[in-house]
Amino acid sequence: MQYTQAGKPLIKFSHCKKYIYSFSVPQSCPLCQQVMGSRKLEEAPVSISNPFTNGHQEKCSFLLRPTQGTFLREYDGRSDLHVGITNTNGVVYNYTTHGVQRDEAGWEQSVSIPLLQPGMFGLMDQWDKYLDDFSTTGAWLPQRYEEDRHNCYTYTLTFINCILTTEGKEPLGKDEFIEKYVVPRTRKASKYITLYRVIEERGFYVTDHPDDETNPPEGSAAC
Ligand SMILES: [Zn+2]
Structure with a gap:
């Protein structure tokens, strides 16, 4: 009964200007195939909080x-x-x-x-x-x-x-x-379940970065 527990942990990382959700950080980005080597800080994976507990x-x-x-x-x-x-x-x-x-x-x-x-x-x-x-x-x-x-x-x-x-x-x-x-x-829980099942089926799930003001628009003179 592999899934009676809270399930495998989910993580999120950034690459190709997208958010990528997965069970673990892959060797290479599933979108551009680039090796996920020395990551920039903003690309570091964060864990997604699991809505289920024992x-x-x-x-x-x-x-x-x-x-x-x-x-x-x-x-x-x-x-x-x-x-x-x-x-x-x-x-x-x-x-x-x-x-x-x-x-x-x-x-x-x-x-x-x-x-x-x-x-x-x-x-x-x-x-x-x-x-x-x-x-x-x-x-x-x-x-x-x-x-x-x-x-x-x-x-x-x-x-x-x-x-x-x-x-x-x-x-x-x-x-x-x-x-x-x-x-x-x-x-x-429903959102998490949807995400979890897609990752289980395809290995990862991709969303766009939300357009937040912390990301300066393309071409602007950001430091
Ligand atoms: Zn990529």
């Missing part, structure tokens, strides 16, 4: 992954997503038709959102107990599960709202939560 290494976080398969391999932008909450040991609590599951594997390629502000140590000490107590209430019995109205989102959001209330903050509605936290990350 959810089992995240404490007190909200996690998101495709219900079936993985983001990098199977996700098509419309696939069903499944969500859960980690305890302080990376066990992922999630609600399904079988009730609350406590997964110790299967969330290795997730989008993760930390739920605790830095420094909330008191809350972190109580986290596992809160999550356990919350999960054993009658609301999350298997027979209460309803695909559209009482599902994995209801479970995580209700728990998040308990935590927000404890922190003295306003609870979030489902739409607000999805728009504010989920959509920006799935959008970023």
Whole structure:
């Protein structure tokens, strides 16, 4: 299962006045075939931040992954997503038709959102107990599960709202939560997945340099 982890790292470098994305810097530029020897500083590769993390290494976080398969391999932008909450040991609590599951594997390629502000140590000490107590209430019995109205989102959001209330903050509605936290990350993930798959297929991906003001126009008297 090569791709259950976060995937190979992606890098970006400049050559031929283009941005070239790849898994590693090639021996020669894929566009001009020139040997990529002594690189100028602006041609040095930068790593592209990976939107996926191993959810089992995240404490007190909200996690998101495709219900079936993985983001990098199977996700098509419309696939069903499944969500859960980690305890302080990376066990992922999630609600399904079988009730609350406590997964110790299967969330290795997730989008993760930390739920605790830095420094909330008191809350972190109580986290596992809160999550356990919350999960054993009658609301999350298997027979209460309803695909559209009482599902994995209801479970995580209700728990998040308990935590927000404890922190003295306003609870979030489902739409607000999805728009504010989920959509920006799935959008970023989708872009990354597109890029990743092209590189996997062709070895590299090319984009134009954006026309930014730091690049003086051709022929100008730049130093
Ligand atoms: Zn080149």
